[in-house]
Amino acid sequence: MKNLLVGITSDIKGKFYEVESFYFTSLLKSGAIPVMLPMITNRKDIKKISMKINSLLVSGSRDIDPKFYGQVKKYKINSLDINRTLSEISYIEEFAKQNKKILGICGGMQLINVHFGGTLIQDINSQLNTKIDHSKAKYHKIKILKNTIIRKITSSSDLRVNTFHHQCIDVLGRNLIASSRTSDGIIESFESINKKILGIQWHPELMNDRKNQMIFNWLKS
Numbered sequence: 001m002k003n004l005l006v007g008i009t010s011d012i013k014g015k016f017y018e019v020e021s022f023y024f025t026s027l028l029k030s031g032a033i034p035v036m037l038p039m040i041t042n043r044k045d046i047k048k049i050s051m052k053i054n055s056l057l058v059s060g061s062r063d064i065d066p067k068f069y070g071q072v073k074k075y076k077i078n079s080l081d082i083n084r085t086l087s088e089i090s091y092i093e094e095f096a097k098q099n100k101k102i103l104g105i106c107g108g109m110q111l112i113n114v115h116f117g118g119t120l121i122q123d124i125n126s127q128l129n130t131k132i133d134h135s136k137a138k139y140h141k142i143k144i145l146k147n148t149i150i151r152k153i154t155s156s157s158d159l160r161v162n163t164f165h166h167q168c169i170d171v172l173g174r175n176l177i178a179s180s181r182t183s184d185g186i187i188e189s190f191e192s193i194n195k196k197i198l199g200i201q202w203h204p205e206l207m208n209d210r211k212n213q214m215i216f217n218w219l220k221s
Helices: 021-030 043-051 082-097 108-113 149-154 210-220
Strands: 005-008 011-013 016-018 033-036 055-059 103-107 138-144 156-165 176-182 187-192 197-200
Touching: 005 043, 011 187, 021 033, 021 210, 033 043, 043 082, 055 082, 055 108, 082 103, 082 108, 082 156, 082 176, 103 149, 103 210, 108 187, 108 197, 138 149, 138 187, 149 176, 149 187, 149 210
Parallel strands: 005 033, 005 055, 055 103, 103 197
Antiparallel strands: 011 016, 138 156, 138 176, 176 187, 187 197
């Protein structure tokens, strides 16, 4: 199979763009060629770039400003640089228009949901009565639903995953369906009805096992 280019959204640190190296490692293992994307907001330039890239990986990030999903800040929020948020939304929109695969990880998953009209729980511990501390538990199990992308690529009905988030999906966005949940009901992954978008709440790039590697292989399949 021809090597595919996968664009990875980056963080903005002053005059620099940054991407954690684990994303590159996992994509290279899949046989794809990772490319760091500039966090620009010019829609014409984003369209030109997206036409040259085969798939999109929306990387993990800090929190999303609640104004993007119609809420005000009620809890402690570590907001993103607004330019990164706007840039990633534009990339998501453009790749979706071109019917190309999109993988969102952690904050990237949450931003995909917001882009399609969904909402987030701003702080799990403050808003939900859960038995799992999702920001500190390190690992927990998830239940994977039948007939989903995650079920197909992992061949598993459950999975042990890492966890580093204090926010989570509340209302799912348009044409998105939950594909796995924790024992306390929190959505850990979703996919689009057309099977072109996959959102993962945990960090598969840090798990270093075959099943999590298959998530990155999916971008090439």
